[in-house]
Amino acid sequence: MGEADVIPLHGSGGRPRPRPTPRRRSLTPPPADVPGEPDVREDAPTANLPVPTGPSELERSVGEVADFLRRRLAGRYSVDEFGFDPDLNENVILPVLRPLYERWFRVETIGVENVPAEGGALLVANHSGTLPLDALMTVVATHDDLPTPRNLRMLAADLVFGMPGAGSIARKAGHTLACNPDAEALLGAGELVGVWPEGFKGIGKAYADRYKLQRFGRGGFVSAALRTGVPIIPCSIVGAEEIYPKIGDLGPIARLLGVPYFPITPTWPLLGPLGLVPLPSKWYIEFGEPIRTDEYEAGAADDPMLVFNLTDQVRENIQQTLYRLLSGRRNAFLG
Amino acid sequence: MPPSVVLVTGVSRQLGGDLAARLAADPSIDRVLGVDTTPPSRDTRRRMGRAEFVRVDIRNPLIGKVISTAKVDTVVHASLSGHPSASGGRSMMMEMNVIGTMQLLAACQKSDTVGRLVVRSTTSVYGASPRDPATFSETTEPKALPPGGYAKDAVEIEGYVRSFSRRRPDIPVTTLRFVNFIGPRADTAFAHYFSLPVVPMVLGFDARVQLLHHEDAVAVLERATMHDLPGVYNVGADGVLMLSQAIRRAGRLSLPIPEPLVPWVGRITRRARLVDFSPEQMRLLNYGRVVDTTKLKNEFGFEPRWTTVQAFDDFVAGRALRPVVDTDRVVGVGESLVLGAARRLPGFGGDTGPAQLDAPQDQTPALAPVR
Numbered sequence: 001m002g003e004a005d006v007i008p009l010h011g012s013g014g015r016p017r018p019r020p021t022p023r024r025r026s027l028t029p030p031p032a033d034v035p036g037e038p039d040v041r042e043d044a045p046t047a048n049l050p051v052p053t054g055p056s057e058l059e060r061s062v063g064e065v066a067d068f069l070r071r072r073l074a075g076r077y078s079v080d081e082f083g084f085d086p087d088l089n090e091n092v093i094l095p096v097l098r099p100l101y102e103r104w105f106r107v108e109t110i111g112v113e114n115v116p117a118e119g120g121a122l123l124v125a126n127h128s129g130t131l132p133l134d135a136l137m138t139v140v141a142t143h144d145d146l147p148t149p150r151n152l153r154m155l156a157a158d159l160v161f162g163m164p165g166a167g168s169i170a171r172k173a174g175h176t177l178a179c180n181p182d183a184e185a186l187l188g189a190g191e192l193v194g195v196w197p198e199g200f201k202g203i204g205k206a207y208a209d210r211y212k213l214q215r216f217g218r219g220g221f222v223s224a225a226l227r228t229g230v231p232i233i234p235c236s237i238v239g240a241e242e243i244y245p246k247i248g249d250l251g252p253i254a255r256l257l258g259v260p261y262f263p264i265t266p267t268w269p270l271l272g273p274l275g276l277v278p279l280p281s282k283w284y285i286e287f288g289e290p291i292r293t294d295e296y297e298a299g300a301a302d303d304p305m306l307v308f309n310l311t312d313q314v315r316e317n318i319q320q321t322l323y324r325l326l327s328g329r330r331n332a333f334l335g
Numbered sequence: 336m337p338p339s340v341v342l343v344t345g346v347s348r349q350l351g352g353d354l355a356a357r358l359a360a361d362p363s364i365d366r367v368l369g370v371d372t373t374p375p376s377r378d379t380r381r382r383m384g385r386a387e388f389v390r391v392d393i394r395n396p397l398i399g400k401v402i403s404t405a406k407v408d409t410v411v412h413a414s415l416s417g418h419p420s421a422s423g424g425r426s427m428m429m430e431m432n433v434i435g436t437m438q439l440l441a442a443c444q445k446s447d448t449v450g451r452l453v454v455r456s457t458t459s460v461y462g463a464s465p466r467d468p469a470t471f472s473e474t475t476e477p478k479a480l481p482p483g484g485y486a487k488d489a490v491e492i493e494g495y496v497r498s499f500s501r502r503r504p505d506i507p508v509t510t511l512r513f514v515n516f517i518g519p520r521a522d523t524a525f526a527h528y529f530s531l532p533v534v535p536m537v538l539g540f541d542a543r544v545q546l547l548h549h550e551d552a553v554a555v556l557e558r559a560t561m562h563d564l565p566g567v568y569n570v571g572a573d574g575v576l577m578l579s580q581a582i583r584r585a586g587r588l589s590l591p592i593p594e595p596l597v598p599w600v601g602r603i604t605r606r607a608r609l610v611d612f613s614p615e616q617m618r619l620l621n622y623g624r625v626v627d628t629t630k631l632k633n634e635f636g637f638e639p640r641w642t643t644v645q646a647f648d649d650f651v652a653g654r655a656l657r658p659v660v661d662t663d664r665v666v667g668v669g670e671s672l673v674l675g676a677a678r679r680l681p682g683f684g685g686d687t688g689p690a691q692l693d694a695p696q697d698q699t700p701a702l703a704p705v706r
Binding site: 058059167177 | 464465466467468469470472475537538539540541543545574575576577579580581582583584594622623625644662663665666667669670673674677
C-alpha cells in the first residue's frame, strides 16, 4: 500500500460487455411472499381475457394496467416493515428510471458476476453529481443487469426522509435511513444493501474535484458488514460527475432552505427548470471483486483499527478502478 | 404462580373493562377489583361478571387502603389515556396519567401484599421522526423526545415505574409498550379516524402503520397478569400497512393536507368530536412507527393471533365499512372504454394505452458500442 501507485490501465474486465439479461417490462405483480395475504387477483378479470388464443398486444397491456390499478386502489399489496412496496417499485418507480438509464446515460455495467445472486451483501460506491442520480441508476443496474434481478436497498441521509414526497417514495422504493440498526437488519435478512459513504461531501463536491474520493464516513458501513459477515462489493461509477458540473455554491440560500448546498452549474439556475436536465454523459458502473468479512473473529467490528483498514482498502479499490475506467474513456459524453 | 386478588385500574374504559371481564371468568383467581373514577357502562358491567367495581380516584391515597384491605397481590395499571376530551381536557388527562400513577406506585411500594405489577405504556415513547431507524427495539433511544401530551405522560410514567422497581426490586414489573389498537369493537382514535368517509393525511408523507388487534392486547395483559414476566416489551402485530394503503383497504378516500395546515384540521376534527387525536399523535401520520416484537415472542412468549393486515381487515369487516367508491368497478369501466376506443381505431394496436405503460418490444435497444 505504501509503494508508488501503479494504476493498471487495462486490468481484468476493463471492457464493457453487452447486457446479459433482457429487460423486464410487463406489469407483473411481485411474488406473493406474505402468507396472510389473500390471493389478490382471484376476482380480477384476467381469466376473462382470452390469453391463450393470443389477444392483441394492446388488449393484454390494457388488462395489465387495469389489474395493476385495481390492486393499487383497493390496497391489495404488501409492504415490509421498512415500507418497501415491491409492486410499486417494479411497475412504476423502475419504469420511470429506465429511459434515463438506457437512453440518456447509456449505462454499461461491468463485473455483474461479482454481485452475489442471493444472500446479504453490501455494495459500497462513490457518490457524485449534485443530485443522487448515481444511486438511482445503481438501483436500476442491480435490478436489470444482474443475471438474477435484485432490489438494492439503499441507506440514505435523514434529510431525504424529512422531505415531503421524496421521503415517502424513498421508503416505498425500499430505502431506509443510514444507521447501523437498519443496515444490520437488512443485511441480516439477506438483502443487497447499497451505501454511499462519502455522503454530502461526495455528491456536493465541486466539478474541479471530480473523481477524487472524499472521506469514507466513519467506517460505520464496514462494522455493519463485519457484524453480519456479508461481503463488501466495491462499486465504481464513472459518468455521474459530469451530469451537473457544480461550479459554485450559494451557501446562504442553502442555509435558508435547510439543505447542505445550493449548486450553481452552467445551466442552473441560469436557465431555470431547464437547468435541472442532467447532461447526457456516458456512464460505466463497475462492480469489483467482493471483499470477504466473514473470516474475522467475533469482536472484529469493535476493533477500530481493523475497521479503518478495511475502510481504506475499499476506498483505495474504488479509487483505482475509477482511474482505470477514466483512462479508458475518450470522451465524457461519447464514452 | 397465578394471582389470587387482582386490581385493575381504568376498568370503565375498554381495555381495562375487557381485561377485568377476562380475569373474572378465570376460576383460579379469587377476586378481581376494578377501579376507576366513573362507573363502567352497563354493558361492560354485565360482561365483568363477578368482578367488583370500586369507585376510587387513583390520585387519592384511598387507593392504598383498597390495596391493603383487599390484600391485592397483582396490580394491573391499564388506565393510561391518550384522549384529552374523553378524560376532561389535557391537564386533567395529565393529572390522571402521571399523578395517578405516582399515587398508585406509592401505594404499591408501601404494600406488603403486592407481588406483581403490570403497567400499560405506549410505543409513543419512541416519538416519530425522520432520523429514527425503521424499527424500534426496546433499547432504542428516541432521536426526538416526544414534545408533550400523551407521549410525554407515558415517558414520565415509565420513569416513575423504573424508580419504583429500583426501590422494590422484589416486585417484578412488566411494562408493555402497545402500538395502536384496532378491531371490530376497538373504540380508539385510530378506529374513528379510519371510519371517516374522507380521511385526512399529510401531503407528501405516507406513514408506516403497525397495529394490534384489540383481543390480542387483552390477551397480552392477561398473560402478564398471570405470570412473572418482568421487563419492558414492545407489543404489536406482525407486518405493516402504509397509511394510504389502509385508507384504501377501508374503502375510504384520502385527503392530503399540506403540513402547515395539519394542526388546524386536527383541531377541527377534535372539536367536531370526529377523531380525538392529540396534536403529538398527528406526527405519527407523518413518519409512522414500527417496533421490533422479537422480545415479545421469544422472552414474553406471546404470538399475536392477527397480523396488522388481518386485524385491520377484521376491523373493516366488523364495522361493515362500505367502500365510498367502488374502485374495481371504475377501473373496469375505464378498461372497457379504452379497449372500445382502441378497437375503433384503424390501426388497432396504436398508442392508446395509458401513458405509463411501455409496450413490450422484441429486443432490447442496441446500445452504442464502445470502440
